Amino acid sequence: MSLLFKELDYRPTPMGVLSLRRRRELSLEIDVYEIKLDDEYLMSSLFTDAEVALADLGLAELDRNNLNVVVGGLGLGYTAKAALDNPKTGKLAVLDTLNEVIEWHQEGLLPLGEQLAHDPRCALVHGDFFAASFSETPGMNPAEPDVKHDAILLDVDHSPSNVLHPDHARLYTEDGLKRLARHLVPGGIFALWSTEMPEPWFEANLKSAFDSIRAEVITFKHPVMDREDINTVYIARTSS
Template sequence: MAITRFEELDWQPTPIGELTLRRRTEPSVGREIYEVKLGDEFLMSSLFTVAEEELADLGLAAAHGERLSVLVGGLGLGYTAVAALRDERVGSVTVVDRLGAVIGWHERELLPASEELVRDTRTSLVEDDFFALMRTEPAADQPGYSVILLDVDHSPRHQLDPAHAVLYTPDGLRELDRHLAPGGVFALWSDDPPDEEFMVDLRSVFDDAAAHVVEFDNAVTGGVSSNTVYVARSRS
């Protein structure tokens, strides 16, 4: 019997390109993995999830208190949000994604992390533009989030949408800071090595800013790969 190497689970047009979810067999690890493509560009894969989970772990490790409220920018395959839910101090996780199709995948429990994510009563999935949301003035009765975790663009220098670029400037970071509670934590995933120019901008707005290099074994290359997680604390 022939083995199916690729299976397309969903395809949908979106405002930023054709979005595809597929499942395939990866010979290097001998298991099925899930991949998301936007047009011809690979966005994410379940083959490597260490840094996505570390985004939540490092961000929450820097947070203090109980009943933490977490805002996640970018749902993707769900690994960051699920990692946040595993912290017993977390009282709520709100995940904002611009693409309703991605939210629908999880609501239909198509992905490995979906069941744990959507069946947790602390989870809220919201279809919205995270970057536009950060530009808005928070409501007067909004206490601010304990932690904001962001994983949408490839890096502060390489965005999926040019409109995202302003968030990674001092002005954009100050707008984001308005949505954090006093002493709240902002953490950002990046596919690039630590960016010193971005660190200067981050430190101009936040305290305790640091860039963490997250290394993981790469079964495809036989070597070690790495991502960066930036973590910073609100001054307000």
């Protein structure tokens, strides 16, 4: 059995102090990996249902193969893994502004690190997803700036109204979403995870930028407490 608690890494970053910790959840007899920014929990391996659903729901909308996919936010890697597990995925670029998180995966400090770092279809890219979404290049992957994407999956902020950095807020405006949509091929999909119930103001902004949109409410059982948790996955499609 592993130690009950261990801090695996601790790094100061421009966004705050980033820490990676592993603790033993005795009630489930599993190790839990957590990433914190200052005193705020960013993610936990206890809660991965919605991260997987983000990729599963987004890619299910596409009926072609060899998909070119972008994931905004690497985190613990569960959205990226779900995208790679989909047989339709041909190429995946995962953009994360925190190079420290990429290094944790590359160094094998996280359970999915080896798979993500060594899959030839997957590129872990140190870059600002939000800046890339406003770029004038057709694509968001700096290695292939002229190639648009079949799907863009975003899991960074807690919700469109609860962002980790004030600069992120402009993406969720009508103008920001229209700029993001330009990076998608015709009939391409943008999918977004949120910890909140569907927000009408954001759905209205999505409708201004995309041909069709819907909000899927995801319910899943809390693995420790006797309750159900609720997240939302927004799915938007560009015109064909």
